[in-house]
Amino acid sequence: MCVSAALLLLAAVSRVTVAVTLPPHTYQTPYHAQVWSCREVLATLMEQELLGCSFTIISVHDDFSAALTPFLVALMITHSRPYQVVSVGGGDDVRPAWHSTSCDVYVIVAKRLLVLSDLLDTDDDSWDWQGRYLMFTSSSSANDLQRLAVTYKLQKTTDVLFFIRGTSDSELAVYTHKMYSKRSLKLLTLWRDGGFVKMVDLFPNKVNDLRGQQVRVLAVNHAPSVFSIIDHLGLLHNVSGLDVKVVQGLGRALNFTPVFHDPGADLWGSILPNGTATGMVGQVHTDDSEMGIGNVFLTEVRARYITFTVPFDFERACFITPAPRPLPTWMAVSFPFTLNVWILLVGSVLGLTVLVPVFGAGLMVRDYQELHSLSASFLLILAQFSNQSTRRPARTPMQVLVGFIMMCGFVVSVFYSSNLTAFMMVRAVEQPYTSIRQIVQSELQVGGYSDFWLAIFQGSANQDVRSLSQKFFRFDNVTKFLQSIISRQGVLLENTKHLEYLQKTFLTNRVGESSVRLMLEECINPFGVGVMLKRNSPLKSSADTMIQRMREAGLVDKFFKEVLQEARGPATQLSSNTDVGAEGINPLTLQHIQGVFLVLGGGMCAAMLVLVTEKAVAAGKYCL
Incomplete structure (x- = not known):
């Protein structure tokens, strides 16, 4: 594809008025009636729907484009609209440079629209995803439009209109496409005798009503964000969790059906040395899926490949540490x-x-x-x-x-005596872990679900945080690692909601005692948690609006409480057991007062030592 001519006339020509009033009979071509109808429909749209827009006219080298393009250029000049003309033809692969403004309209003129398939193969950054596309053709059939409408770029572009010949030369059939649908073509209305036969919204917000279309969503099993059962095909069943509820809420608001899939063994993914993204990030980047969820942190590195919705939650990366051990009971008298x-x-x-x-x-x-x-x-x-x-x-x-x-x-x-009474009734414990430096100086391993944390550690300006990279351990089985935390061999680094879920669901016994401690005194970077989207996704604007409304209504917090209540049932197989009387009575035992007897025993030993010393001194004097 080659750009043979590019003409840019901006607002400087706004005072130049060219009267172009050529009736159909004065411009005799095989397309004269259709050309005039195309000119009229564009003039109507410019006055009613496209006010304040700038235009790019993309004209193919064929007889229909040669007949229609001069009329469109004259129309731009008459209405004092900024525009540029790109003439497409030849065999060189040179792509037009489009200048994006707040309202861009692309008028594509071709005898057969399928010749523009190369135009739809441009890289993503060259395509104006928010632009409005008006495609005029003289010989393309509805089947041809269907083949174009299901292409990747048009499926992700909201405002696309096709104008093809109707039952007569002066009649135009106006089609649009359905997003996320294999049967993508839809007849909107007809242009006949200088007007639309039926008044319809030509540029509706299609994203606000996707008409029940299925949208592929990747989801990493990560409590409490996602719970699911994976089948042999990678489909997820019995899906629930905080992030799932958010996406299901988006589905109800935008009228689409999320279909959840497993991203594979790479989970969220990582960036390889050659710059390739793997896992969920890589699959969303290559359009294998529209969305990705599962406690997705919004980071700059990931944003190079995909985009995010606004955060529906804000988290800190904190630690679950071993619970403080009880102090020896014989020391109770000193507490x-x-x-x-x-x-x-x-x-x-x-x-x-x-x-x-x-x-x-x-x-x-x-x-x-x-x-x-x-x-x-x-x-x-x-x-x-x-x-x-x-x-x-x-x-x-x-x-x-x-x-x-x-x-x-x-x-x-x-x-x-007052304090001693209190300490006799309450179990005294050692000082807990309250800082990252204590973790660094200990022999505890720092566990995580992925190598994502290594980049965070190594890029930190805090020396203590950087030192955590030497203690980091990526585990495969979270149950085994939680047991190692209970046995004082490691700490777990994750966002607070995940840690709170683990603590309350698996690590707290029936009387509310936990075998681990959530260390909130010092955490690592705060993160926004959102939904991962394909770059330039048409869902972003509407999804952002809906997520903001969910947050303002308090639905995200409500979803989290529901998840905790649903998961609280099974419970405490990892927590330590505590013996409590049937009536809640906690009598003092020998363990509580053994310190008193130790003091008594120490005193008796001291008395005996004094006695033996006196006897020895007296015996020495007697011998002398």
Whole structure:
């Protein structure tokens, strides 16, 4: 195909008026009546449907185009419309450069439209998917139009009209195509005697009503986005899930029937070193499918091959980590205070043990003898901090000192006993994982469903996130990997809704205790989740509008809650079991108070050690 002439007259000719009023009998060609009807119908459309548009006239080298094109050019000049003329003919493969504006109309003139099949083979970026195409022909039949209407580009272009000869030379039959249909041709109306026989909408929004046509949708099984059963042909049955409900909602709104297929072993797909896309991305890119769903993240790399709807959900990539382990029960007596508080209390007791004898020695009249020895002083201070009564000092200065020690000891003992009661009734656990750095510094593996995360890790400016690439592990069996998380061997990286689904459905027992923890304190990149579409898909605009309405109405959140309720039934085979009494009673056991006996045992051992030491010292003196 060769461009032999290209004429561009823009708005600069808007003040030039050329009166072209050639009646049919003054332009005698075999096509004179049809040419005049074509001119009239285009003039009517320019005045009623195509106001403010620019025009590209594509004319084939044949006698019908030679007869009609001058009239169309004169029409453009008369109505002061910007236009360009592209004359097509010859054997060279040179494609016209089309200049897109807000309203582009392409008037294609050919004796036989099938000669333009090469024009429909242009690359996707050269085709104006939002343009309006008016095709005038003198010799093409309805069967010829049918062959054109089912071609890939016309199937994805909304506004296409065919004008062919009717029952007489002056009559035009106006056809359009049906999108996503093998029987694509539809007669709209007839042009006869200077007007349309039936007034119809020549440019309806076909995407808003696809008349029940089937649309192929690829879906990756990924809870809670997609649940399905795959047959041997790759068809999905018993399909459900959050993303499925969104697509089914689009189907009801736009009147199409989604047919779900499995994308194969490559799942979402990856980009090979030679630039080829595999999996769902590759299949949608090559038009093997119209849509793709299954927790599809909107990323720049994928956008080079396909496009997306507006996000129906916004997610963060977070981690499921092992649940914090319970602290040893023998440590229960130490739980009420932190290590710093215990150090302060021990230091206070030891300091007061020394202070009281020193203070007593400075009195003018000495108090009773017990307050002047370290051992007696230690027992006095210990009694005050244990809220036990002791002998009252005789001297006023010592009474003041001991009184304040009693007040301090009372507060400490009340705080300790209150907290101890609470800790006896609640299981104390170790500190959980709350940062990516803790995961990096641990020996845990970072598991994921695909290598998609490696590119995210390696492209991050955060050193901790980049370090995750060295710990990343792509697993094949999610059940086995969840068991490894429970056994404290790994963490799972995914979007929060998927992690929440796994935790509530499989990793939480009947009393609400989970064997894993959802770490939300620090996550990786936020992502939009949407529907994957073929680039330049005619569904995008209408799908975007419907998804926005779903979000505004709260339907996406409602869909997610429904999915959780539907999946909650089977449940907890991966969660740990917890023994709870029939009436919910949780009595104190030896495990709760074994720390008390450990303190008692430690004290008895200390007493025995002191006794043995005294005996040894006494025996040594006796020998001397």
